[in-house]
Amino acid sequence: MASIxxxxxxxxxxxxKQPVVSDFHLDIEDKEFLVFVGPxxxxxxxxxxxxxGLEDISEGEVYIGSQLVNxxxxxxxxxxxxxxxxxxxxNMSVYENIAFGLRLRKQPRHEIDLAVRRAAxxxxxxxxxxxxxxxxxxxxxxxxxxxxxxxxxxxxxLMDEPLSNLDAKLRVQxxxxxxxxxxxxxxxxxxxTHDQIEAMTMADRIVVMKDGVIQQIGTPEAVxxxxxxxxxxxxxxxxGINFIEGKITDGxxxxxxxxxxxxxxxxxxxxxxxxxxxxxxxxxxxxGVRPEHVGPEGLYSESVFTAVFxxxxxxxxxxxxHLDIGQDRLLVARVDAHYRxxxxxxxxxxxxxxxxxxxxxxSGERLA
Numbered sequence: 354m355a356s357i358x359x360x361x362x363x364x365x366x367x368x369x370k371q372p373v374v375s376d377f378h379l380d381i382e383d384k385e386f387l388v389f390v391g392p393x394x395x396x397x398x399x400x401x402x403x404x405x406g407l408e409d410i411s412e413g414e415v416y417i418g419s420q421l422v423n424x425x426x427x428x429x430x431x432x433x434x435x436x437x438x439x440x441x442x443x444n445m446s447v448y449e450n451i452a453f454g455l456r457l458r459k460q461p462r463h464e465i466d467l468a469v470r471r472a473a474x475x476x477x478x479x480x481x482x483x484x485x486x487x488x489x490x491x492x493x494x495x496x497x498x499x500x501x502x503x504x505x506x507x508x509x510x511l512m513d514e515p516l517s518n519l520d521a522k523l524r525v526q527x528x529x530x531x532x533x534x535x536x537x538x539x540x541x542x543x544x545x546t547h548d549q550i551e552a553m554t555m556a557d558r559i560v561v562m563k564d565g566v567i568q569q570i571g572t573p574e575a576v577x578x579x580x581x582x583x584x585x586x587x588x589x590x591x592x593g594i595n596f597i598e599g600k601i602t603d604g605x606x607x608x609x610x611x612x613x614x615x616x617x618x619x620x621x622x623x624x625x626x627x628x629x630x631x632x633x634x635x636x637x638x639x640x641g642v643r644p645e646h647v648g649p650e651g652l653y654s655e656s657v658f659t660a661v662f663x664x665x666x667x668x669x670x671x672x673x674x675h676l677d678i679g680q681d682r683l684l685v686a687r688v689d690a691h692y693r694x695x696x697x698x699x700x701x702x703x704x705x706x707x708x709x710x711x712x713x714x715x716s717g718e719r720l721a
Contacts, residue, residue: 355418355431355508355541357381357404362413364399364565370411374400374565377413386535386542390552391562391588397545398513400562404543405434405511417509433502434511437518439494441486447473448482451500465504472500475537476530492523496530503538512544516551528554549589553577561585579710583717586641586710592673595647595684597640598714601633611640611709615679616658621707628711631720638720641710644673647686650701660684660702662694676702 362377374396381387389397402408404415406427415422422430441450448469455465473479476496486494495515502510512531516524532555535542546552552559553573561568561576561584569581580586586594597613601620604610609625610617620628628634650657660676663683672690675683686702694700711720 356383357509357541357543358414358416359400359404360414360416362400362403362415363411364396364403364408365411372411372565374403377565377567379560379567379570381541381543384539384541386532386544386555386557387560388544388546388552388556388558389560389562390546390549391568393547395562396565397547397560397562399565401511401513401543401545404509405432406430407434430509431507432509432511433505433507434513435495435498435502435515437514439486439498439518441494441497443486446483446485447478447489447497447500450486450497451504454501454505468504468506469500472503475503475534476500490523491519492527495519495527499534503534507540509541509543510538512542514546515544517546517548524551531555550591553589559589561588563588579721580641580719582719583639583641583712586712586719590643592644592685592687594641594643594710596682596712597642597678597684598637598680599640600635600637601628602635609634611638611706613679618656618658618704618706621709624706624709624711627720633711633720637714639712639714639717641712641719642704642708644685644687646705646708647684648688648703649686649692650703656704656706657701658703659699662696662698662700664696665694674700676700 359377359379362374363372364374365372377400389400391397399408403410406425410423417430451469451472452465455468473482476499478493478496481489481493516527519527528551556573558570559573559576560570563584569576569585576585576589580589599611599613602610602612604619609620609628611620660678662674663677664675666673667690670690672688672692674686674688676686678684
């Protein structure tokens with residue numbers, strides 16, 4: 354198996370040479386499941402393709418293990434890649450598709466047969482070895498594509514949005530199977546997706562990207578609970594985090610308050626000390642609060658204000674309330690599915706200010 358070191362990687366296209374990936378610097382541990390996540394066009398697939406050798410590197414270095422691989426062809430990098438579109442040969446059987454790469458290497462027939470059947474057993478596709486790809490479901494085709502990668506026994510698996518063509522139920526199932534496969538194989542996985550739920554459920558660490566630049570690297574918990582900036586906070590989490598514009602003021606109770614033109618909420622003690630260190634008293638800030646930390650009065654003992662209920666979304670065990678608090682966007686609260694209220698009803702709402710995050714209103718950086 355192998356660790357990977359990516360050092361100050363750049364990718365530039367065209368005459369103007371504007372970078373689509375800028376100063377990408379990252380060390381990936383052996384056997385780690387790392388996920389690149391970000392919106393379409395953020396450079397995550399381009400970065401993956403540079404690691405694979407399918408894109409030239411404009412600047413920087415990629416090491417797999419201790420070997421510099423910048424100028425090595427993909428076949429010499431000890432990697433296997435799984436694509437979004439499966440890339441199966443339609444005229445070949447499942448067995449032949451999985452065995453194809455090994456036959457190109459001229460491996461002995463009995464070794465090929467053992468490798469193919471071992472991979473098929475791991476992926477539970479043994480009954481389909483004689484079928485053609487057109488006779489398989491989307492999930493079965495994706496397993497065949499994984500099988501073709503597994504038989505190569507690579508040090509590194511590179512996966513470019515491999516589940517995006519599957520329906521929602523099958524994607525959940527395949528996520529769990531990929532997690533199990535990673536543990537079974539003990540290989541290094543690098544996985545690209547724009548789906549933050551995939552990133553949160555599968556990764557040991559997440560790399561959040563925007564406009565070709567790394568925004569944050571961390572465990573799913575760290576990225577969710579302590580995002581580095583507004584972009585990360587808004588991209589990670591479903592439904593998205595609430596942002597409220599306001600000002601830090603000295604309250605009549607001797608505590609710092611977060612104040613808008615509609616309400617004033619006391620700031621938690623530790624957070625107040627942090628805001629003082631950042632010289633934010635009597636200055637504008639943006640408050641960020643997750644929907645699960647917003648709810649009807651009674652959830653917490655203080656931080657109560659009034660909001661107008663507009664619409665709700667039932668999501669199984671949860672209900673998302675969309676509340677008008679007098680700013681450009683509605684505040685979302687996550688409550689029990691059985692909670693009921695009427696349109697335009699005025700509700701007393703509380704925020705758990707111990708979980709509140711604060712951001713610079715201009716740069717979007719989190720105050721920490």
